[in-house]
Amino acid sequence: MDELLDRATAQTYASWFRALADPTRVQIVEYLARHARPMSVGEIVAAVGLAQSTVSQHLKILTEVRFVLVEPVGTARHYRINDACVGCFPSAADVVMGRPAPNPNGAC
Amino acid sequence: MDELLDRATAQTYASWFRALADPTRVQIVEYLARHARPMSVGEIVAAVGLAQSTVSQHLKILTEVRFVLVEPVGTARHYRINDACVGCFPSAADVVMGRPAPNPNGAC
DNA sequence: CACTTCCATCGTCGATCGGCGATAAACGAT
DNA sequence: ATCGTTTATCGCCGATCGACGATGGAAGTG
Numbered sequence: 303m304d305e306l307l308d309r310a311t312a313q314t315y316a317s318w319f320r321a322l323a324d325p326t327r328v329q330i331v332e333y334l335a336r337h338a339r340p341m342s343v344g345e346i347v348a349a350v351g352l353a354q355s356t357v358s359q360h361l362k363i364l365t366e367v368r369f370v371l372v373e374p375v376g377t378a379r380h381y382r383i384n385d386a387c388v389g390c391f392p393s394a395a396d397v398v399m400g401r402p403a404p405n406p407n408g409a410c
Numbered sequence: 411m412d413e414l415l416d417r418a419t420a421q422t423y424a425s426w427f428r429a430l431a432d433p434t435r436v437q438i439v440e441y442l443a444r445h446a447r448p449m450s451v452g453e454i455v456a457a458v459g460l461a462q463s464t465v466s467q468h469l470k471i472l473t474e475v476r477f478v479l480v481e482p483v484g485t486a487r488h489y490r491i492n493d494a495c496v497g498c499f500p501s502a503a504d505v506v507m508g509r510p511a512p513n514p515n516g517a518c
Numbered sequence: 519c520a521c522t523t524c525c526a527t528c529g530t531c532g533a534t535c536g537g538c539g540a541t542a543a544a545c546g547a548t
Numbered sequence: 549a550t551c552g553t554t555t556a557t558c559g560c561c562g563a564t565c566g567a568c569g570a571t572g573g574a575a576g577t578g
Contacts, residue, residue: 306457307440312433320431324566325420328505332415335506343525349414356567358526369502377524377575383506391502394477397436398443398496432536451555464537466556485545485554 307400314403318392321367326350327360331383334370340380415508422511426500429475434458435468439491442478448488 306312322328333349334341347357361381364370369391371384390404414420430436441457442449455465469489472478477499479492498512 305441305444307437309433309437312436312440315436316431316433319427319429321427322502322505323424323428323431325417325424326566328420328423329414329417331502331505332420332508333413336413336508344523352566353568354525355527355569359566362526374575379525388502388506393501394430394439394496394499397430397439398491400440400444434536452553460536461538462555463539463557467536470556482544487555 311403314405315392315397318367318403321363321369324360326352326356327364330357330360330364331369334381334383335388338383340373340375340382342378342380344378346381419511422513423500423505426475426511429472429477432468434460434464435472438465438468438472439477442489442491443496446491448481448483448490450483450486450488452486454489 322331329350330346333346343354343358343361346361347354350357361370361372365372365381367387368384369387370381373380373382392401392403396403430439437458438454441454451462451466451469454469455462458465469478469480473480473489475495476492477495478489481488481490495512500509500511504511
């Protein structure tokens with residue numbers, strides 16, 4: 303009767319979409335993508351004009367779903383888009399079709 | 411220098427993703443899609459097992475981005491998936507490519 | 519060693535979210 | 549007109565979010 307999509311799958315989908323549910327994170331992702339090179343936190347801070355701690359928190363959320371990747375370079379950390387995750391990011395059609403949600407902890 | 415995606419576009423993208431950023435809304439959308447027919451609020455309430463006011467609020471959020479459509483039928487209101495919006499729902503690739511966000515107030 | 523730079527984390531604050539019950543509004547039926 | 553049904557809206561509450569400043573840790577430089 304109920305036949306609902308199981309909660310765990312729904313939650314995984316929701317966490318994917320939540321990663322891009324904030325305009326600042328959308329701007330960060332687009333910014334990283336357009337300048338197609340790893341960028342430091344300082345560069346991103348200068349671009350978005352928010353506090354460093356705020357940007358760092360946004361980057362953490364984006365990396366938790368493997369949407370951006372990070373690589374330590376000396377004392378800096380270079381962030382870049384994970385092209386694989388861009389491709390596997392779920393669409394509304396995936397939800398509608400009831401397809402299994404991509405695993406955010408996996409390799410996409 | 412800044413070259414950020416303009417805030418309005420970013421906010422439009424964010425509101426699209428926010429509509430599916432809650433597991434209950436994901437379940438509602440999948441439920442509406444699988445039973446491919448207009449469904450009343452009461453049916454959806456029975457399926458998700460939450461209070462009627464809560465479900466009504468979720469349906470409001472989903473209709474605001476035209477993701478589901480509503481049609482009054484007597485005293486009831488029938489909700490159904492907007493197939494056009496399923497197709498035009500933005501993907502991560504759209505964000506990365508800087509494509510203009512689909513207008514949630516338009517006809518998709 | 520000290521000192522600087524770059525960044526993550528912590529604590530706080532106001533705002534928003536997701537849930538609820540209660541109420542109101544719209545409509546059909548009696 | 550009244551009643552019952554169906555749904556939207558309101559007010560409230562606890563939890564989470566997004567922003568900030570301050571602190572602290574890791575790495576390079578003197």
